[in-house]
Amino acid sequence: MKLENIKIVMVETSHPGNIGAAARAMKNMGLSRLALVNPQCTVDQVAYARGAGADEILQQHQTLKTLPEAVADCRLVVGTSARLRALAWPELTPETLAQKALASSVADKVAIVFGRENAGLTNDELQHCQYTVTIPSNPLFSSLNVASAIQVIGYEIYRQYSDQGQQTVQTTEPLAESAELEGYFSHLQQVLISTGFLDNSNPRQMMKRLRRLYQRAEPTRNEVNILRGILSAVEKYRK
Numbered sequence: 001m002k003l004e005n006i007k008i009v010m011v012e013t014s015h016p017g018n019i020g021a022a023a024r025a026m027k028n029m030g031l032s033r034l035a036l037v038n039p040q041c042t043v044d045q046v047a048y049a050r051g052a053g054a055d056e057i058l059q060q061h062q063t064l065k066t067l068p069e070a071v072a073d074c075r076l077v078v079g080t081s082a083r084l085r086a087l088a089w090p091e092l093t094p095e096t097l098a099q100k101a102l103a104s105s106v107a108d109k110v111a112i113v114f115g116r117e118n119a120g121l122t123n124d125e126l127q128h129c130q131y132t133v134t135i136p137s138n139p140l141f142s143s144l145n146v147a148s149a150i151q152v153i154g155y156e157i158y159r160q161y162s163d164q165g166q167q168t169v170q171t172t173e174p175l176a177e178s179a180e181l182e183g184y185f186s187h188l189q190q191v192l193i194s195t196g197f198l199d200n201s202n203p204r205q206m207m208k209r210l211r212r213l214y215q216r217a218e219p220t221r222n223e224v225n226i227l228r229g230i231l232s233a234v235e236k237y238r239k
């Protein structure tokens with residue numbers, strides 16, 4: 001997953017403050033590539049003030065004349081929209097968008113496209129997007145400020161990115177292999193029977209439930225060794 005492969009594209013934005021606020025939201029969420037399509041304003045002091053320190057994103061932004069140019073290098077292109085369109089587009093939720101974007105970002109570039117403050121994206125512009133995403137919001141007041149929309153989408157991407165990062169850290173300790181878990185289950189069954197907790201003639205149902213519990217926990221090899229140590233201590237105590 002490479003956050004630097006995910007590009008935020010803003011189409012014909014008219015307020016420099018929104019561009020600055022977008023850059024700030026992006027930097028908060030670990031995103032760095034900003035492309036402006038035919039901006040209706042300049043990236044001026046107001047933009048930098050609202051950027052509140054996201055200067056390098058504003059300095060390094062690309063400006064392009066058309067949307068196709070802005071997304072030419074991207075495999076996955078997703079348009080954002082406050083309203084459902086007459087011609088239904090394949091829809092993603094912010095969550096499934098983030099999943100897809102992070103998966104694609106490993107090898108490919110991704111664009112998420114945001115529309116004009118007053119009119120959103122045109123249907124022609126959406127033709128260049130494979131999917132659309134709508135942020136769930138009050139149906140009577142569904143349109144977010146464009147920088148706020150970038151914030152929400154960016155948050156979802158960063159949340160999943162950091163979750164998955166933490167999982168990789170956790171799994172640096174090797175998980176128990178299936179054979180090790182099986183060894184633990186038969187040891188557990190033996191001890192549960194010998195202590196009288198399990199009925200020897202019908203241990204099946206309880207063992208199924210216990211297997212499900214331990215499998216859900218995805219224990220590491222070390223953890224399974226600790227559990228077996230506990231069983232051995234119980235056995236020793238009984239003798």
Ligand code: SAH
Nearest residue numbers: 080081082114115120134135143144146149
């Ligand atoms: N009146 C416009 C709203 C534009 S809001 C319209 O009806 O489309 C400016 C941009 O912010 C939108 O083009 C979109 O990129 C983003 N945006 C605002 N609200 C959103 C929402 N609920 N879901 C997804 N994107 C949204």
